[in-house]
Amino acid sequence: MSVTVVGSVNEDVLVAVARLPGRGETVVGRSVIRAPGGKGANQAAAAGLLGPGVHMVGRVGEDAAGDRQLAALAGSRVNVSRVHRTPGLPTGTATIPVEDGSGENLIVVQPGANEALTPEDVDVEPVHRADVLLLQLEVPLDAVREAAATSGGRVVLTPAPPQPLSEELLALVDVLVPNEHELVQLTGATPGERTPAELVALAQRVAGPVVVVTLGARGALLVLRDGSPALLQPPPEVTPVDTTGAGDCFTGALAQALAGGQDLPGAVRYAVAAAALSTTGEGARGGLPGDDEVQAVLARVPQATEVA
Template identity: 45%
Template sequence: MSSDIVVIGSLNMDMVVQVDRRPERGETLLGSHFFMSPGGKGANQAYAAGKLGASVALIGRVGDDMFADQLLANLQQAGVDTSLIGRVSDEATGVAFITVDKDGDNSIVVAPGANSRVTPDFIRQHEETISKAKMVMVQLEVPLESIMEAVTLADKHGVPVILDPAPAGPLPDELLAKVKYIVPNENEISQLTGTLVSDIRTAKTASVELLRKGVDTVFSKLGGQGVVVTNANRAFNIPGFQVKVVDTTAAGDAFAGALATALVGGKDLWAAAQFANAVGALAVTRSGAQSAMPDLAETEQFIKESTQE
């Protein structure tokens, strides 16, 4: 069975603790609340797309443990095809340790575990699935050489790629040249281009640098300032939705999953960005990663209510 969206990326169990502020070096803080939630950037984006009604499959790896069972079951509940997720018997499922402060901002430490075993050879085993997709989504929580392989295969078969360049770091021009859509936040686009991005003007400037490297369209995520969409023909800003921020952990993944869903569904760039902005805004009003993702009905209702105000 082929899926419209094929996500290649990580699966983690998130361990989240809420704190008044993030600790200083060498400091111990008492948190106010702890919970575990399915996460990992690949799984989050697949879950977001699945919950919005997209046809989506995830390629990744988990350990042979309790966390793996929970992560797979949660994805299946959102309609994600998990048949391409491999189990590794001698490695633990990935975990992420997350602190969330009173403003909803987070700090994350990831232990990749089985995610590090998503090798180029493992990706090549799924070339047929990639070739039949309408969109391939990748992030950077699995080895970079494997992401390069996935993007190369997608390019070979004429399948457009969305890259979420997180965690932030330098990327080869060879990779960027094969990416159709990129969805960096302020920090990520700053690192990729060397231009400090803090507002709409600087986001447009930095985006042009990514266009020069071969990217077709840049979606620069500016948090509450919205998103700046830039390609060779035009640049425009979609303002952010005003919401009460509880936890920003899922915002970027919600945006990416929603953007893929909208583009595959035939929406134009403006409508797709507006839709993804709304999904990202709803996600930050709740705690956790996948537990924060909205479905299609509540997203459409949120957009309707927001445009009426």
């Protein structure tokens, strides 16, 4: 079993705040922590801690931040031989204020070396032979398309940050994993709160892949293409500290479960448990669990329910 991630590698700057700022508002941070991040690298780290055979394809700068990010990935059992150094560009960064108590956050990304990833970078053996290929949209879209087109395994795409996706790209994707806000933007719907049934209707408007909508504390919604009912999978109860990176943990766990042969409902159940556990530590990776921890909590995961 193998998982390859093509995507971003960032250094996160986490700022603790009493409450998140509104538009045009200034709040004073309590503390600052530098931590590994990037949607691609976060997914790779989550998958690496949950199982073997994880490779990362991406770019970092020729700087100390790049050194730290490569070491962090390697420490999460990720093969980084296809992460290239990029002269003249810094390693990507993300500034993340995190609200005390709720753990909710805002994220501002400066891509840096991630913007230099090319189609040639991703036309490599770890992409060709992976059982599951994970993609996101924090690197150039032509590299994402090339990776999806040359993959020999199941392709999983997180459409974040959201942007229009061509029918050509969607046709190459097996599983699309948006959160509810990304799903709304992807379908051109009006922003607003929606019931699970309304989210299912939106997901069915996306042509092609199976859709798994992450819903934060409500779990995840699995919308299949075989005519069977959609499933709402609630998470186990945890006490969240920081929700940063929970969606990336979900996707990394989903990939490892699929690579290990689980069906989609089982993989979503496993991923919901892993993502819930990830919120119990600080930063995008501070709470990432191992497989033993996820297995221990699976008995507490509520059963999925059908969504009419």
